[in-house]
Amino acid sequence: MVNFRMSENIKIAFTLNGEVVNLEVEPDQTLLSALRDNLGMTGVKEGCSIGECGTCTVIVDGKATKSCIALAAAFDGREIVTIEGLANGDQLHPIQEAFIEKNAIQCGFCTPGFIMSALAYLEKHPRPRREEIRKAISGNLCRCTGYEQIVDAIEYYANEMEEAQ
C-alpha cells in the first residue's frame, strides 16, 4: 500500500481494556480512528465526528471521553476502556444486563456510548437522582428511544449496585 503522506508516525502505548497495546499513529489521527482502524474496537461508533453525539465515548482514566475529537498521540500511557472491555466472555457487565432488562436498546448505535458515559458518571456519583442521570447522559444523543428506557436502565443498575453494597 502506498501512503503518499510523508509526516512521521508516532509510537505510543496505552492500556486498552486491561492490556497494554503498542501502536503507531499518525500525528493527526484521532483516538477514535486508532481504536477502530488500528485496534479493531468497532464497538466505538462514529456518529458525527465533531464531539456532539457521544457514540464514540470511551472511558479514559475513569473519565468519559469523546474519542472523535481527541488526538490518539496524546493518549500515550493512559488507561482506556471501551465497550469491548466490559463483558467477561459471555458474562455481561451488570449495566449491560440492565440495558437489556429495561429495554434501553433499539438500533443500538448509541448504546455503547451511553453505557460508557453512565459507567464513568456512576463511578463518582453512585446514588444519582433521575434528573442527575438525565444530565449526566445529555452529551449522548439517541434518536430511537426518547431516552426514557435508557434512564430507567441506568437508574436500575445504580440501585442494584447500591443494594449489592
Added chain:
Amino acid sequence: MPLFAEGNKKYSHINKFCPRVDAKEKVTGRADYAADLVFPDMLFGGSLHGPYTHAKVKRICVEKALAVPGVRAVLTYKDLNKPFSWGYYTYMTEILRYEGDVVAIVAADTKHALEAGLEAIDVEYEELPAVYTIDEAMADGAPLVHENNEDCAGNIWSHARCKVRKGDVDVAFTDCDVIVEREYETQAVEHLYLEPEAAVAVPEKNGCMTVYACAANPFFGRRWIADSLGIPRSKARLVQTTIGGSFGGKEELMGLTIGRASLLADATGHPVKMVISREESIVCSSKRHPFKFKYKAGVNKDGKLQALQVTLIEDVGAYHMHEFMSFRAVVHAAGAYVIPNVKVDILGVFTNTVTSGAMRGYSSPQIIYAQEQFYEEVAEELGMDFLAFKKSNMLHKGAIHPCGQELNEEVILPEIIENLCAKTDFEGKRKKYANQTGDKRKGIGMSIFHRGCGLGNESIDASAAYICVHDDGSVMVNVGLVENGQGLHTAYSQIVAETLGVPVEKILVNKVDTNTILDSGPTVASRCTVMGAQSVRKAAQELKSYLKETAAMMFHTESPDQVALEDGMFILIGVPDAAIPFHEVCNVHHWTGGQSGVMNWYKPPKLSFSCKTGFGDAFPTYSYSVCVAEVEVDYKTGEITVEKVTSGHDVGTVINPETSKGQIFGGIAMGQGFAMMENLAIKDGKIRNKNLDTFMIASSMDTPEMEAILFECEDKTGTYGAKSLGENATEGVASAIINALHNATGERINKIPINKVKMFELLHK
C-alpha cells in the same frame, strides 16, 4: 376496557415482555454495522459533490486524480451507460439538480489518498437558474428542475397524483351553515439516524456482486446493484448489516451509495467501502416532505361536518421515488372523522433542494398537525367545544371512512379518549388554563388520529418467510423485512415461538440476505408486524404440521391431531406423561426424511380504493390513537417547555409491551422535534446546518415526562390481531403540542416548527 394488561389475551409467548433478541450483540459492541466491516484488500470509496444547486458540468478532468498515489479508480457520469439511476436519482451526473448531486466517485487504498484524489478532480461548471420553493417552482416561466422529462409538467410531477372523491363537495358547501378555510405549512425534517449510511461492495469470483449495507430496503438495494452495473438481479446480492436507525430514510442515499460502491468495486476488482459522513448524510439524504395545506370545511349549526375539501402541495425536492406517498396522504387528509362529502387533491412540485422521501409517518405527521388544529378552529367558528365537536363527528364501527370504506372492525377511540382525559385531567386543566395571566402560562392539547395499517393499496404488501428446524431442535428463520431498531426480530421470534410452541431461545431470526429469501418489498409503513409477520406465522404453522406427523409416529398414533406442541414438548392429548422433547422429534424427523423447512408467502386480500376513482377500501384496517401534550410558555422570552406527553395507541394485540412503549417514547421525542426544534436552515437550496453542532435534536434534557398507554381490541386483520405502531407513535405528537400552545396562548400556529423566537414574535406582534 381495552387497556392492555399482561395476560388479557391468552397467549404464551406474545403479549408479554421478552428481552430483545439482538440486545446482547448491541450492548457488547459486537453488532456488525456496515462501517465496521473489513475485507482483504479493501479500498475506500468517496464522492465529489458540486458547489451548485443547479449547474451543468462543462468540463471534468480526472487525470490529476488518477495520478495521486493510492488512487485506483475515478469514475464520472461519462462512465455510466445511462443518465439516471434506478429510481430516477443519479449515481453521477452531468446536470446537478441539488447540492447533494455527485459528479465523480473515487476508490483509493487509504482514506487520505481518497481525500487527495477527490480534491484533484478538476471540474468546470456552468451555473443554471434554480427554484427553491413551491411558489418559485410554480411561477410562470420558472426555470425547470428537469428539462425534457415526460414525467413533469413544468415543475409539477405528473406521478404524484392521487385523490379522494366522495359525494359532491361543491353542492354540499352551498348548503352548509358555516364554511371555514385555513392554510398550514410544514418544514423538511432530517431523519438523523445516529448511524450514517455505509456500504461495502465485494466483487465475487463468479461475476456476482455482493454488497453489505445498512439498507432498510434490501431488495431495492439489490436493484441498485444490478442497475448500476447492468447485471441481472440474479447476480446481485444485498446482505443487510445491523441498521443504526432508519425511520424511512435509509433508502435513496443508501441506494445510491450501494450503486456507487458497486461501480467502484467493479472497476477495481476490489472490495470497496463507502462510509457517508454526517455532513454528507444530512446534505444528501432524503427528508420528510415539506407540505402546504389548504383546508376548507362546511359544517352545519348542529356541529356535523358536511363537506371537506383539501389541497396538499408537497415539495418533492430534486428527484422523486415517492408517488406512493400521495395515496397515503389523500386517504388520511380528512382524519378520523365521518364526512359525507370529501374532495382531496395532491400536487408534487420539483425544486432544486434536497429530495423528499419517507420519514416516519409518510405524510401523516404533517397532515395531522394541520387537520387536528383545523378541526379545533372549525369548532371555534361554530362556538362549540372542540372535543364535543370532534367526538360527535368521530369514526366509529360501521361508519363510512372519508374515502368510502365501511369500517367493519372495532373503533376504540371513545375508550382511548376517555382514558387519556381521566389520566391527564384534560377537561379540568383546559378550563383552568383558558384564562391565565402572568408570565408563565400552561396549556394542554390533544390530537385524535388514525392510521391505515400496513401498505393497503399504497403498494404491494406481500412478504415471505422461510423457517426450518435442525436435527438438534434449533429453529432458523429467514425473512425479507429488516430489523432497523424497531424490535422486529424480537417480535418475529415471539410470533414463531407462539405458533410453534417452542421457547424464544431456540429461535434465530437472520438479517436479510437477498439470496436466501424472496423479495418482500420495503420495510416501511409500519407493515412488518401487522402484515409482514403473517407469512412468518403461516410458515411456522405449516412446519409444525409436518413435525406433528413425526411426533404422531413416535407416539404410535395414527392421527397428528392427537398431538400438541407446548413449551418445547410434544404431548399426546389426553395421555398423561406422554411427552417427547421438541429436539428429539426434530432429530427423528430429519433422519426419517421429514420436510424440515417451509417457505411461505402472504399477500393480503385485494382492496378497492384506487387513485383513479378516489373512492373505496384503502387499508385492511386502521389503528387509532390519541395524544395529549402539556406545555408551558414564558411570555417574557417566548420559551416553550413541553412538560408532559401522554400517548395512547390501539395496537390491536400487543406483541411486546416494552418494545412497543420504546416506540412510543422515541416517537414522542421525534414529534416534539418536528413541532419545535428541528429545522434545516436551507438558504438558496443549500443546507447550512450540516452537523449536530448546529442541527439540533432532543437530548435527554429536552424530552418531556412521557407516558405510553397501550390499548387492544378484537380486530383479527393483522397477525395475531396486531396493528401498526411505529409511525403512529410520532404522528400526533406535534399537533397535540401545537393545540396545547393554543390553549396556553390563544394563538394558532399555521407554520411549524415554532421555536422560542417565533413564539415571542407571535405573542408580541
